[in-house]
Amino acid sequence: MNQIQDPIIWVENLTAGYSGTIVVDNVSFEVNRGEVFAILGGSGSGKSTLLKLIIGLHKPLSGRILIDGQDMVSAEGQERLALLRKFGVMYQRGALFGSMTLLENVRLPLEEFTDLPPPAMDLIAMMKLSLVGLKEFGDLMPAELSGGMQKRAAIARAMALDPQILFLDELSAGLDPITSADLDQLVLSLAHNLNITFVIVTHELSSIYTIADRIIMLDKQSKGIIAEGHPQDLRDHSENTFVRRFFNRRGASDSVFGEFDGESQSRKKGA
Amino acid sequence: MPNYSSPHMPDSLSSSIHTTIIDTSMIAPGVLGVKITGRLDATSTGDIWRVADREINRTSPQRIVVDTSEMVYCDGSGMGFLFELRRRQQKAGGKLEILGLQPKFQHLLDLFDPSEFEETPAIKPKSVGFAEKIGRATCQICEHAYALIEFLGEAGAALVQALLNPKQVRWKDAFLVAETAGVNALPVIGLVGFLMGLIMAFQAAIPMRQFGAEIYVANLVGLSMVRELGPLMTAVVLAGRSGSAFAAELGTMKINEEIDALITMGLDPVRFLVVTRVLAAVIMTPLLTLFADLIGVMGGSIVLLSMGYSLSSYFNQMVSMVNYVDLLGGLFKSIVFGLMVAGIGCLRGLQTEIGASAVGDSTTRAVVGGIVLIVVADGIFSVVYYYLGI
Numbered sequence: 001m002n003q004i005q006d007p008i009i010w011v012e013n014l015t016a017g018y019s020g021t022i023v024v025d026n027v028s029f030e031v032n033r034g035e036v037f038a039i040l041g042g043s044g045s046g047k048s049t050l051l052k053l054i055i056g057l058h059k060p061l062s063g064r065i066l067i068d069g070q071d072m073v074s075a076e077g078q079e080r081l082a083l084l085r086k087f088g089v090m091y092q093r094g095a096l097f098g099s100m101t102l103l104e105n106v107r108l109p110l111e112e113f114t115d116l117p118p119p120a121m122d123l124i125a126m127m128k129l130s131l132v133g134l135k136e137f138g139d140l141m142p143a144e145l146s147g148g149m150q151k152r153a154a155i156a157r158a159m160a161l162d163p164q165i166l167f168l169d170e171l172s173a174g175l176d177p178i179t180s181a182d183l184d185q186l187v188l189s190l191a192h193n194l195n196i197t198f199v200i201v202t203h204e205l206s207s208i209y210t211i212a213d214r215i216i217m218l219d220k221q222s223k224g225i226i227a228e229g230h231p232q233d234l235r236d237h238s239e240n241t242f243v244r245r246f247f248n249r250r251g252a253s254d255s256v257f258g259e260f261d262g263e264s265q266s267r268k269k270g271a
Numbered sequence: 272m273p274n275y276s277s278p279h280m281p282d283s284l285s286s287s288i289h290t291t292i293i294d295t296s297m298i299a300p301g302v303l304g305v306k307i308t309g310r311l312d313a314t315s316t317g318d319i320w321r322v323a324d325r326e327i328n329r330t331s332p333q334r335i336v337v338d339t340s341e342m343v344y345c346d347g348s349g350m351g352f353l354f355e356l357r358r359r360q361q362k363a364g365g366k367l368e369i370l371g372l373q374p375k376f377q378h379l380l381d382l383f384d385p386s387e388f389e390e391t392p393a394i395k396p397k398s399v400g401f402a403e404k405i406g407r408a409t410c411q412i413c414e415h416a417y418a419l420i421e422f423l424g425e426a427g428a429a430l431v432q433a434l435l436n437p438k439q440v441r442w443k444d445a446f447l448v449a450e451t452a453g454v455n456a457l458p459v460i461g462l463v464g465f466l467m468g469l470i471m472a473f474q475a476a477i478p479m480r481q482f483g484a485e486i487y488v489a490n491l492v493g494l495s496m497v498r499e500l501g502p503l504m505t506a507v508v509l510a511g512r513s514g515s516a517f518a519a520e521l522g523t524m525k526i527n528e529e530i531d532a533l534i535t536m537g538l539d540p541v542r543f544l545v546v547t548r549v550l551a552a553v554i555m556t557p558l559l560t561l562f563a564d565l566i567g568v569m570g571g572s573i574v575l576l577s578m579g580y581s582l583s584s585y586f587n588q589m590v591s592m593v594n595y596v597d598l599l600g601g602l603f604k605s606i607v608f609g610l611m612v613a614g615i616g617c618l619r620g621l622q623t624e625i626g627a628s629a630v631g632d633s634t635t636r637a638v639v640g641g642i643v644l645i646v647v648a649d650g651i652f653s654v655v656y657y658y659l660g661i
Contacts, residue, residue: 098626115317116348117324124351127383135387143625161313162346189382193375194346 007066008033008165008197009054014063016053023049025223027063029216033164034195036187036211040246041218042203048092048169050218051201055089055167056080068164085113087165088158092173094150096142102129102153103138109160128156131186133179148175152183159190165197166190172207184210205231205247217243291315295326303332305356308341311349320352327356333365340371350380358385422541422618429542430549445547452513452548453555457562460508464563467500468492468570476574485578486588492571493589494597501564502601503649506608509556510641514616517548518637521620522630530621545617549610556609557602564601600661604652611648612641 007030017023023046031037041047052058054065056072065072067083075083096105106125110116116124129135132152142150151174158166171187172180184207190196191211202208208215208231215234217227219242227234227243235247291309298304305323309315327335335356339345345353353369357380360367372380399407433440472488479485521544524530533540568589575585619637623629 099628110313110348114313114348116313117317117320120317120320120348120351120355123355123388124348126388127351127354128347130383130387141626159347162348189379193379 006033007031008068009037009199010064010066010069011054012064012066014050014053014060014065016049016058016060016063022061022223024053024060024218027218027224029225029228031165031197031199032214033197034191035213036191036198036200038200038202038208038212038215039218040202040208040215042220042246045218045220046223047201047203047218051167051169051199054199055087056084085161086163087167088161088163089167090151090154090158090169090171092169093147094142094154096150096153096157098142101139101141102134102145102156105142105153106157106160109157113161125156125160128159129153131159132156133182148179151175152179155183155186162194163196165199168198168200170202170204171200172202172204177206180207181210183207187211217246291319293319293322295322297330297332298336301333303327303330303335304338305335306338306341310344311342311352312344312346313348316348316352320355323352323356327359331363335360335365335367337367337369338371339369339373339376342372345373345376350376350383353380354383354385354388358388361385362389418622419618422614422621425541426545426549426614426617429539429546433542433546433550439542440550441543441547445551448548448551449555452509452516452551453559456508456512456555456559459512460505460559460563461566463504463508464496464501464566465570467504468496468567469573470570471495471500471567472571472574476578480578485575486580486584488571488575489585489588490592493568493593496567496571497564497593497597497601499601499649501567502560502605502608503645505556505560505563505605506612506645507642509552509559509609510612510616510638510645513552514612514637514641515634517613517616518620518623518633519630521617522623522633525621525623526625526629540621545614545621548617549613552609552613553606556605556612560602560605564598596661600652600656604649607648607652608645611644615640615644 009031011030012028014027015022015025027050039047039050049058053060054067054072056075060073063073068086070079070083072083096102097108100108103122103125106128107121110121110124114121126135126138129138132155134149134152134156137145137149137153142153145153155166155168158168168187171183175183187198187200188211191198198211200207200212212231214229215227215231216225217234218224219226226240227238231247234243238244238247291307291311294304294306294308296304303326305326307319311319337353337356339353342349353372357367357369359365362385369377369380472492475491476485476488479487521530524544530540530544533543572582572585576582616637619633619640623633
C-alpha cells in the first residue's frame with residue numbers, strides 16, 4: 001500500500017505529552033478510507049496517547065490532525081460535534097453505562113441522534129447486538145456480563161450510528177480465540193461491505209495478521225514511528241531488528257500467517 | 272495535501288444534500304411497490320420507516336416489492352428497515368422482493384435471520400407482583416441481618432484479638448485514619464459546637480431573663496452539651512465525614528479487586544482495613560466530643576458575658592450542676608457512637624456491588640445507617656442512664 005489513495009485520517013508532525021514529558025514526537029501518518037489500520041507498539045510506546053489525540057480527548061502540543069478533511073484539534077462547538085459523529089470508539093474496558101441494560105446502551109446514540117420510531121431503535125439496537133453475538137443478552141446489565149461480553153457490547157454501541165471510522169482499543173485482549181476470530185470476521189465484513197475505516201490499537205499480533213491492511217509501529221525510545229506497512233512485509237523485510245523480532249515472536253507462525261494473508265490480499269483486490 | 276473529496280462514498284453527515292426519497296404505490300392488487308432513492312442511513316431512515324409503516328398498515332399488501340436500484344448507500348439503520356420489512360412479511364405470511372440491492376448490502380442483510388427476531392425486542396419493564404415484592408424485601412432484610420451479624424462477629428473477634436495482641440494492629444494505618452477522621456475534623460466540630468452552645472444559650476436567655484433566671488443558662492448549656500448534644504453532634508458529623516469516607520474507600524477497593532487481592536494474599540480484610548478504622552474512630556470520637564463540649568460551653572459563655580455576668584460565676588454555676596459522671600457518661604456514649612459509625616461505614620463499603628453507582632449507594636447507606644444507629648442508641652442510653660440514676 002505505497003500509494004496514498006484517499007486518507008480519512010491525516011496526522012501531520014504531531015507532538016504530544018504530559019507534564020513536560022514528550023510521549024509522541026513529530027509523528028506523521030495517514031489512514032485511508034475503508035482500510036483496517038493498526039497502531040502497534042509495546043507497553044508505554046504512546047499508542048493509547050496517540051488514540052486519545054486522534055479522538056480529541058487530548059490536545060497535542062503541536063501538529064495537525066485532520067479527520068475527513070476537518071481539523072480535529074481546533075474544532076469547537078457544532079463543528080466538533082459533527083466530527084465526533086464521524087467515528088465510534090470501543091474503549092479498552094468497554095466503558096458501558098452501568099445503570100443501563102445492554103440494549104439501552106446500544107440504543108442511546110440512536111435515541112439522541114436519530115428520529116427513528118422507538119420500535120425501529122429497538123430492532124436496530126438488537127441487530128447490532130446480534131452482530132456481536134449478544135442478541136440474547138439485551139436486557140442484562142453490564143455488571144452481569146463477563147469482560148469479553150462487555151467488550152463486544154461496546155463494539156455494538158460504537159457501531160450504533162454506523163460511523164465512518166471505528167476506533168478499537170485492544171480489540172482482542174481478554175477474548176477467547178473463537179470470539180476473537182468472529183470479531184475479526186465482523187471487522188473484515190464491515191470494512192468490505194460498508195467501507196468503514198478501522199483503526200485498531202493493540203499490542204497483540206494474532207488479529208493483526210488476519211485483518212490489518214497496514215500498520216504503524218510506535219517505539220518507546222524514539223517516541224515515533226519505527227515501521228509502517230503491511231505486517232508480512234515488515235516481518236520479512238524490515239531493517240529494524242526490533243520490528244523483525246516483534247513480528248517473528250511465537251503465535252505468528254508461517255502457516256497461520258499464510259492462511260489469513262491470502263484472504264486479506266483478496267479483500268484488498270476486491271475493495 | 273491529499274484530495275479529500277471521496278469519489279466512491281459520500282459523507283454520511285451530508286445526507287441532507289443527498290435527498291432520500293421513498294415512493295410507494297400499489298403496482299397490482301395486493302402488491303405494494305416501494306422505491307427508495309438516495310441514501311438510506313441513520314439520518315434519513317426515520318422518515319422512510321414511518322412512511323412505509325403507514326402505507327403497509329393502510330394497504331396490508333400480500334407482496335411488497337422494494338426497488339433499491341437507485342439507493343446509493345445503506346447503513347445499519349437502513350439495513351434495519353429492510354430487515355423489518357422482511358420480518359413483517361414473513362410474520363404476516365406475505366412476500367417481500369428486494370430488487371437491485373447491491374451485493375455488498377445484500378451480504379450484510381443476509382447476516383440476520385428473521386426467525387430469530389420474531390418478537391419486537393422492546394425494552395420490557397420488569398413487573399413484579401406484590402407478593403413477590405414482600406418476599407424479596409423479607410429475603411433482603413434477612414440477608415442484611417445475616418451480613419450484619421456476621422460482620423459484627425468478625426469485627427468483634429478481630430478487635431478482641433487486636434487488643435490482646437496490640438502488635439498485630441497496623442498502628443501506622445490507624446494513626447493515619449485517626450488524623451484524617453479526627454484531627455482534620457477539629458475545625459468543623461469546633462464551629463458546630465461553638466454555634467450550638469451560643470444559639471442554645473441565646474434562645475434560652477431571652478425567656479429566662481423575664482424571670483431573672485438567666486444565670487441558669489449555664490446549667491442548661493453545660494448539662495445538654497456534656498450529656499447529649501456534644502456526643503450526638505460529634506457522632507453525626509463523624510458519620511457524614513468519616514463514615515461516608517470509609518464506605519467510599521472500601522467500596523472503591525472492592526470494585527478495583529483490592530479486597531480480593533488481600534484475601535488471596537492471605538490477609539484478612541477485616542483485620543487489615545476494618546480494625547484500623549474502628550480503632551481510630553473509637554479513640555478519636557471521645558476526644559472530639561470533649562473538644563465539642565468545651566467549645567460549646569465557651570459559646571454559651573459569650574451570651575452570659577454579654578449580659579453582664581462574669582466568667583467565674585458562669586463557671587461556678589455550671590460545675591454546681593454538671594459533675595464527672597455526666598461527663599463520663601457522655602464520653603462513653605461517644606465511644607459507642609464512634610464504634611457504630613466506623614463499623615457501619617466499613618460494612619457498607621465491603622458490601623459494595625459492581626458498577627459506577629454502587630459506591631454512591633454504599634456511601635449513602637453508610638451515612639443514613641450511621642445516623643439512624645446513633646439516634647436509636649442515644650434513646651437506649653437515655654433509658655439505661657435513667658434507671659442507673661446517672
